[in-house]
Amino acid sequence: MKRYILKRLLLAVPVLFGITLITFFIIHLTPGGFTAVNMQMDIRTSPDSIERMRHLYGLDKPVISQYIDWFGRTITFNFGESFIDHRPVLHKVAERLPATLLLNILSLALVFFFGVILGVISAVKRNTAVDKIITVFTFIGYSIPTFWLALILMLFVSVKAGLLPVSGMVSIDFDYMTLPQKIGDLLSHLVLPLIVTSIGGLAYISRFVKSGMVEALSQQYVRAAYAKGLSRKTVLYRSALKNSLLPVITLLGMSVPGLIGGSFIFETIFAWPGMGRLAYESALSFDYPVIMGVVTMGAVLTLLGNLAADIAYAAVDPRIRYK
Amino acid sequence: MNKMMKAGLAVVILIVIAAVFAPVIAPQDYRKQDVSNRLMPPSKAHVMGTDELGRDVFSRLVRGTRVSITVGVLAVLISAVIGVLLGIIAGYFGGVIDNIIMRGVDIFLTVPTLFLILMLIVFLGPSVFNIVIIIGLTSWTDIARIVRAEVLYIKKLPYAEAAAVLGFKKRRIMFGHILPNAFAPVLVYITFGVSGAILAESGLSFLGLGVQPPEPSWGNILTSGKDYIDTAWWLVLYPGLSIFAAVFSFNLLGEGLRDYLNPKLDREG
Amino acid sequence: MDIINVSNLYVKYAARKKYNMAVNGVSLDIKEGESAAIAGESGCGKSTLASALLKLLPENAQVSGNVMLDGIDVFAAGEEQLRKIRGNTAGMIFQDPGASLNPLFSVKQQIEEAITAHFGKTEKEELKRKSLELLSDAGITDAQRVYNSYPHQLSGGLQQRVMAAIALSCGPKILIADEPTTALDVTVQAQIVELLKKLKEEHKLTLLLITHDLHLANALASRIIVMYAGKIAEDGAVKSAKTALHPYTAALFKIIPSLDSPKRHFEVIPGEVASAEHNGNFCAFSPRCPYADDRCRSEKPELKEVKPGHFVRCFYPGGKK
Numbered sequence: 001m002k003r004y005i006l007k008r009l010l011l012a013v014p015v016l017f018g019i020t021l022i023t024f025f026i027i028h029l030t031p032g033g034f035t036a037v038n039m040q041m042d043i044r045t046s047p048d049s050i051e052r053m054r055h056l057y058g059l060d061k062p063v064i065s066q067y068i069d070w071f072g073r074t075i076t077f078n079f080g081e082s083f084i085d086h087r088p089v090l091h092k093v094a095e096r097l098p099a100t101l102l103l104n105i106l107s108l109a110l111v112f113f114f115g116v117i118l119g120v121i122s123a124v125k126r127n128t129a130v131d132k133i134i135t136v137f138t139f140i141g142y143s144i145p146t147f148w149l150a151l152i153l154m155l156f157v158s159v160k161a162g163l164l165p166v167s168g169m170v171s172i173d174f175d176y177m178t179l180p181q182k183i184g185d186l187l188s189h190l191v192l193p194l195i196v197t198s199i200g201g202l203a204y205i206s207r208f209v210k211s212g213m214v215e216a217l218s219q220q221y222v223r224a225a226y227a228k229g230l231s232r233k234t235v236l237y238r239s240a241l242k243n244s245l246l247p248v249i250t251l252l253g254m255s256v257p258g259l260i261g262g263s264f265i266f267e268t269i270f271a272w273p274g275m276g277r278l279a280y281e282s283a284l285s286f287d288y289p290v291i292m293g294v295v296t297m298g299a300v301l302t303l304l305g306n307l308a309a310d311i312a313y314a315a316v317d318p319r320i321r322y323k
Numbered sequence: 324m325n326k327m328m329k330a331g332l333a334v335v336i337l338i339v340i341a342a343v344f345a346p347v348i349a350p351q352d353y354r355k356q357d358v359s360n361r362l363m364p365p366s367k368a369h370v371m372g373t374d375e376l377g378r379d380v381f382s383r384l385v386r387g388t389r390v391s392i393t394v395g396v397l398a399v400l401i402s403a404v405i406g407v408l409l410g411i412i413a414g415y416f417g418g419v420i421d422n423i424i425m426r427g428v429d430i431f432l433t434v435p436t437l438f439l440i441l442m443l444i445v446f447l448g449p450s451v452f453n454i455v456i457i458i459g460l461t462s463w464t465d466i467a468r469i470v471r472a473e474v475l476y477i478k479k480l481p482y483a484e485a486a487a488v489l490g491f492k493k494r495r496i497m498f499g500h501i502l503p504n505a506f507a508p509v510l511v512y513i514t515f516g517v518s519g520a521i522l523a524e525s526g527l528s529f530l531g532l533g534v535q536p537p538e539p540s541w542g543n544i545l546t547s548g549k550d551y552i553d554t555a556w557w558l559v560l561y562p563g564l565s566i567f568a569a570v571f572s573f574n575l576l577g578e579g580l581r582d583y584l585n586p587k588l589d590r591e592g
Numbered sequence: 593m594d595i596i597n598v599s600n601l602y603v604k605y606a607a608r609k610k611y612n613m614a615v616n617g618v619s620l621d622i623k624e625g626e627s628a629a630i631a632g633e634s635g636c637g638k639s640t641l642a643s644a645l646l647k648l649l650p651e652n653a654q655v656s657g658n659v660m661l662d663g664i665d666v667f668a669a670g671e672e673q674l675r676k677i678r679g680n681t682a683g684m685i686f687q688d689p690g691a692s693l694n695p696l697f698s699v700k701q702q703i704e705e706a707i708t709a710h711f712g713k714t715e716k717e718e719l720k721r722k723s724l725e726l727l728s729d730a731g732i733t734d735a736q737r738v739y740n741s742y743p744h745q746l747s748g749g750l751q752q753r754v755m756a757a758i759a760l761s762c763g764p765k766i767l768i769a770d771e772p773t774t775a776l777d778v779t780v781q782a783q784i785v786e787l788l789k790k791l792k793e794e795h796k797l798t799l800l801l802i803t804h805d806l807h808l809a810n811a812l813a814s815r816i817i818v819m820y821a822g823k824i825a826e827d828g829a830v831k832s833a834k835t836a837l838h839p840y841t842a843a844l845f846k847i848i849p850s851l852d853s854p855k856r857h858f859e860v861i862p863g864e865v866a867s868a869e870h871n872g873n874f875c876a877f878s879p880r881c882p883y884a885d886d887r888c889r890s891e892k893p894e895l896k897e898v899k900p901g902h903f904v905r906c907f908y909p910g911g912k913k
Binding site for chain 2: 011014015016018019022023026027139140142143144145147148149151152154155159160254257258260264265268276279280283284286291295298299302303306
Binding site: 219220221223224225226227228229230231232234238239242243246316317318319322 | 643646648671675676677678679680683684686688691692693694695696697698705706709710742744745755758759761762
């Protein structure tokens with residue numbers, strides 16, 4: 001078990017290394033980049049001052065040595081500071097982290113909970129009307145463009161009906177609220193972003209649970225469990241369910257990057273102060289240190305998610321635990 | 324063929340026809356502005372209304388079909404070629420080569436693909452060509468994994484071993500025997516890949532990072548619609564429905580193909 | 593008294609737009625304490641018959657006829673009653689013990705859930721004592737270790753012993769063993785045969801063995817029921833090819849090399865196994881039968897009692913003409 005986790009951790013190192021390296025090369029391979037974009041607006045800018053600027057940020061060195069510099073600083077948790085507002089990258093990322101974690105952890109929990117319920121119902125009631133309705137729903141769920149769904153929900157729920165706040169994470173007067181009010185305010189802001197982030201994953205996971213459950217139900221040990229005289233309930237929800245959840249655990253771990261990175265579109269729409277939006281803004285303004293910070297943090301979160309999934313998997317599956 | 328596949332295929336064919344014969348189908352010139360008739364709700368003259376410059380939304384959506392289908396199909400073809408090649412190489416040679424390729428796949432699984440695409444677009448500049456290349460280069464991992472698994476499976480089958488014993492060249496074994504067998508799962512993934520690429524393209528265009536105005540695409544029509552969301556609902560509804568219909572039908576087709584090509588599921592039914 | 597009573601059993605599986613017949617009209621009585629074997633090639637319907645006894649058929653199966661186990665109508669039983677039949681009346685062990693044990697649950701969990709399913713909530717200590725007793729009873733010497741193990745940590749032989757312990761955990765009168773040795777090594781096979789013999793004696797079980805191996809059938813059962821194309825071909829105390837009255841039974845004896853016979857050449861019965869679909873007016877085995885004549889090809893034989901307690905579905909029992 002310890003060896004298994006250690007092995008997983010070791011495998012993560014080259015991946016982390018690879019991600020940052022690739023990102024670094026991508027952002028440094030572009031001809032103009034930061035200096036071109038940020039200094040064109042300024043009429044006083046001379047070629048000389050652009051050169052000085054590039055030198056200041058070390059952008060005139062070869063990419064490899066720039067990467068080595070960056071890597072050396074990063075392992076001491078020094079991510080540098082933003083080109084744009086000169087605040088430390090670590091602070092910028094850290095202040096976005098709670099919003100991202102809050103939304104994504106809630107979303108993962110929702111996806112898992114409802115995905116398993118829908119998937120199990122669909123498998124147990126296979127080929128009935130209920131199963132067909134769930135199937136249609138899942139198809140719609142993962143075909144719907146989330147940014148469009150976000151717009152539609154905003155239009156009908158917030159703008160037309162005025163039921164929920166249009167965007168943001170908290171109201172302007174949040175600081176003056178009592179604790180219950182604060183929680184209520186936060187929750188009301190969470191509803192739409194949660195629906196939008198969860199719907200695709202929900203559809204995906206429920207289909208996965210369904211096929212896992214159908215597969216488990218066709219196994220010999222399910223027949224053997226019935227032969228022992230176990231009730232249908234026990235067989236379905238004790239024996240088969242556990243087996244069908246195994247692949248879902250891995251899948252949840254793997255869904256972390258999509259949640260973090262794919263979220264920039266609707267984080268922009270909902271003005272949700274998460275890392276996705278920070279990534280988007282920093283990419284648009286060629287803010288290299290922030291991009292690298294976000295990518296590194298995203299990769300670390302992803303690998304942590306994978307590790308958590310691996311551990312959960314081992315906890316469920318004795319074949320891995322006792323290896 | 325099952326019902327799902329038939330329904331999916333029917334809509335896909337409709338969409339492809341719309342893309343190919345866009346100028347014939349569109350009732351009006353998609354570029355024609357008519358500011359006096361701007362933001363008109365759907366009517367007989369404009370079945371899906373007009374946009375902020377008085378252009379016919381339906382004609383622009385039909386035109387946008389071209390971009391979406393082109394991007395979807397081309398990007399997926401690129402990723403399929405890369406994925407199939409890398410998958411076969413990894414599965415066939417194994418060892419160090421396999422390890423390197425699979426670590427590469429791990430990296431792509433760990434990095435948020437959509438964000439990677441966003442960065443590349445920002446740094447390389449938004450254009451249809453760049454979008455196709457970038458989506459193609461970033462979405463080959465699923466196909467590579469599926470092909471690798473298939474190769475590993477087929478390699479163990481008697482006929483592949485027999486072919487190797489008979490002294491056929493490695494390349495011939497790979498392309499002559501393994502590829503035809505891996506075809507079915509790859510086809511399924513290609514179909515799902517098209518819908519993924521269409522989603523990615525429309526998302527980027529929506530953010531202004533994809534197809535650039537005045538050339539219309541489903542995503543960028545939605546962008547302008549966003550600003551008139553409380554007055555001109557048709558600018559938000561129809562582009563979104565178009566994206567949804569395309570993605571939905573390709574997903575249906577993929578799912579139908581999966582059932583159809585997987586004899587195991589068939590027997591079970 | 594008959595403890596198993598099957599009458600006019602038909603089982604067919606729904607496939608796309610058609611049905612595949614598996615059991616095509618079987619009637620059968622087995623007395624309490626008897627050991628009987630149902631034998632035949634794969635596809636003859638023997639496993640379907642065994643599953644039907646405990647109503648363990650897949651969802652797409654359609655059944656008609658009647659099965660009585662210890663006086664209870666299995667097909668008419670509700671879920672609660674069915675639960676009692678499975679485990680209390682009859683226990684079952686399966687072909688592949690590795691696949692029959694759930695990989696995610698320990699032996700302890702799997703044996704104890706069977707006990708609690710029938711005896712209700714039981715004290716922890718009592719559960720453990722019972723489980724260990726059942727495991728040692730199934731010939732497991734280090735029962736304590738096995739009790740705490742997961743299936744993947746056990747050998748095939750041990751897994752099958754665990755299955756036997758679970759099957760007997762609620763004191764059934766009948767033990768149904770569906771190809772219990774097929775997936776095991778030859779040496780382990782012999783041990784499991786010994787175990788089944790021992791358990792039958794000690795627990796005064798009625799044993800119903802499902803097998804394709806007539807020598808195994810002979811080792812464990814005094815009565816052999818041979819099935820062909822979903823029907824009973826022969827039913828009686830058949831010991832060898834010579835005492836077989838149906839040419840199919842004789843052929844079955846010949847193709848399987850017995851453990852103690854010096855010549856171990858493999859033979860096959862020529863031709864293809866007839867499907868249970870067969871409803872034509874001829875003997876289902878006639879296309880493969882060396883003795884088949886015009887009568888066999890134009891008339892359907894019925895199951896007839898040729899000697900006391902020995903039934904056969906053949907116009908020429910013993911192959912004589």
